[in-house]
Amino acid sequence: MWNRCWAFILLSTALTAVHGHRHSDKIDESDLNAPIDSILYLHFALQALAWGVLFPTGMVFGMIRSRWHVPVQSASLLLTSAGYVLGHKHGGRVFPTSLHGSAANVIIAPLVLQATLGVYLKLHLHERTIRPWAVLAHGVIATPTSGKLFPLLGWCQMLFGAVVLGGYCNGGALGQCLAHYIMGSAFIGYGIILAILLLVGQDWIRRSGRSPEWWDSWVIFLWGIVNTFTEHHGGSWSHKDLQHTTLGVLWWAGGALGILLSRRNKRNVIPSLIIIITGWAMSSHVQAFAFSEKVHSIFGWTLMSAGIGRLIEICFVAPYLSNLGQPTEDNAVSTISPFQHLPPFLLVAAGLLFMSATDEELHYVNDAGLDHVTYVLIMFSLAFIIYALSTFLLSLVTASSETPQNGQAATSTSGLRNKYYHPVPDTASMFSGYTLGPTVLHDEEVYELGGGPDVNEDPFDDDRPQQDRRS
Numbered sequence: 001m002w003n004r005c006w007a008f009i010l011l012s013t014a015l016t017a018v019h020g021h022r023h024s025d026k027i028d029e030s031d032l033n034a035p036i037d038s039i040l041y042l043h044f045a046l047q048a049l050a051w052g053v054l055f056p057t058g059m060v061f062g063m064i065r066s067r068w069h070v071p072v073q074s075a076s077l078l079l080t081s082a083g084y085v086l087g088h089k090h091g092g093r094v095f096p097t098s099l100h101g102s103a104a105n106v107i108i109a110p111l112v113l114q115a116t117l118g119v120y121l122k123l124h125l126h127e128r129t130i131r132p133w134a135v136l137a138h139g140v141i142a143t144p145t146s147g148k149l150f151p152l153l154g155w156c157q158m159l160f161g162a163v164v165l166g167g168y169c170n171g172g173a174l175g176q177c178l179a180h181y182i183m184g185s186a187f188i189g190y191g192i193i194l195a196i197l198l199l200v201g202q203d204w205i206r207r208s209g210r211s212p213e214w215w216d217s218w219v220i221f222l223w224g225i226v227n228t229f230t231e232h233h234g235g236s237w238s239h240k241d242l243q244h245t246t247l248g249v250l251w252w253a254g255g256a257l258g259i260l261l262s263r264r265n266k267r268n269v270i271p272s273l274i275i276i277i278t279g280w281a282m283s284s285h286v287q288a289f290a291f292s293e294k295v296h297s298i299f300g301w302t303l304m305s306a307g308i309g310r311l312i313e314i315c316f317v318a319p320y321l322s323n324l325g326q327p328t329e330d331n332a333v334s335t336i337s338p339f340q341h342l343p344p345f346l347l348v349a350a351g352l353l354f355m356s357a358t359d360e361e362l363h364y365v366n367d368a369g370l371d372h373v374t375y376v377l378i379m380f381s382l383a384f385i386i387y388a389l390s391t392f393l394l395s396l397v398t399a400s401s402e403t404p405q406n407g408q409a410a411t412s413t414s415g416l417r418n419k420y421y422h423p424v425p426d427t428a429s430m431f432s433g434y435t436l437g438p439t440v441l442h443d444e445e446v447y448e449l450g451g452g453p454d455v456n457e458d459p460f461d462d463d464r465p466q467q468d469r470r471s
Helices: 002-016 038-063 069-089 099-123 131-141 144-166 171-199 202-208 212-228 239-261 270-283 290-317 338-355 359-367 372-401 443-448
Strands: none
Touching: 038 069, 038 144, 038 372, 069 099, 099 131, 099 144, 144 171, 144 359, 171 202, 171 212, 171 338, 171 359, 171 372, 212 239, 212 270, 239 270, 270 290, 290 338, 290 359, 290 372, 338 372
C-alpha cells in the first residue's frame, strides 16, 4: 500500500517538474530592477533545504543502508520539483538566461528519470521483459559515484543562483569570479575532506598505507602546476600576475617536497607551511579599496590560523599514525582530540571569506551600509552551519558502524553488517528471470527496491507474499 502511495507521489512530482517558462535576454531595465517577490524567496528556501540538507542526508542514509533513504530522497525530489516550478512562475524581478537556469534543466532530468524508474519498479510490471532493463537503467543513474556527486552539483547550482541574483560576474568580472569561487570552494572542500578523514576515514588511511600529508602534497603539487601557467594572459606583467604566478610556483615546489617527505608513511608539516605562507600572501595582497583590504586581511589570517592549527596537530596532537597500513586488532578508532576539528573548520571559514571577497560583492555590501566586521561575522556564521551539517552527516555514518547487531558490535562501515545493512544475495539462480545476470544488481539497487534482511527473499518485491513473488 505504501509503495503505491510513494509511486503516485513521485510520479506526480516528476510530471510537475517538467513545466516552466524560459527566461529571455530581452528584458526591460525596470524588470531587471524590480523587487523580489515572495514566491522567489520561497524558491530560495525550498532549494536550499532540498540540496543543502535533504539530498546530502538521503545520500548518507543510502550509504549506510538506512530505511530512511527512500523517504528522505523522495521528500527531496518533492521539494526540489516544487522549487523548480516556483523558480519559473515567480513575479517581480525578471532574470536573463543564465547558467543557473540551464543547469537546472540538466540536473532535474536525471532526477525525474530516476523517480519514473523507481515508480515503475515499485509497481512490479513486466517482470520478465522490460523490468530487467529498467533495473539496469536505475542502477546506472543511481551508482554510488553519481549519487555522491549530487551534493557537489547542488553546491554549484546554489552558487550560480547567488551570482544571478546579484547580477555578478558579467564581462570583465568573470575572471575574478572564477578565481575566487573555485579557490574558495577548494578550501571548503579541503576542510570537509579533512573532517571526513578525521571522523570516518582512519580505516581507509590505514588501508592506503599513505599519510594524509602525502595526498595533500600531491593535490598542492598538481594545483600549483596549473596555477603557474594560467595566471598570466599575455601583455605586460602586473604585480597581481607576478604574485599569483609565484604562488603557483610555491605550491608545486612545496608539494614536491611534501611528497618526498611523506615516503614510508611519515607525517610532515609542508602542507601546513604552504597554507600559512599562502594566507600571509593573501593578507598582504594589494586591493582596489579599503573595504576589500580588510576582508582579504581577515581571510588571510583565518587561512594562516588553519595552517598553524594543522601544524600543531601534526607535531604535538597526533604526530604518529601507528600501524599505518595495518588494521588494529579490534578495528578500534583512535580517540579524536577536540583540537583536531579546528583546522578543517578554519579552512571552511577561509573558503567562504574568499568566495565572498570579489570586488562586485564587496562594493554591494559597502554600498548597503554594512561594515567589514558584520560581513565577516555573517561568513563565519555560515561556516559554523556548513561544518555542523558536515559533522552531523558524518556522525550518521559513525553511528551506523557502532550499532549492535545480534549482540555483536559492528565496528566498520565497510564490510560488516549492522541493522541498516542487508547484503545482496550471492546466489546467481535467485535472480533468474529478474535481471540480466548476477553481476547486474548492486547493493544500492537492492536496498532502494526493497531488499530485506532475509537473503532468501526476492530483493525486488517488498509488498507481496513470498509464495506469489515468482508467479
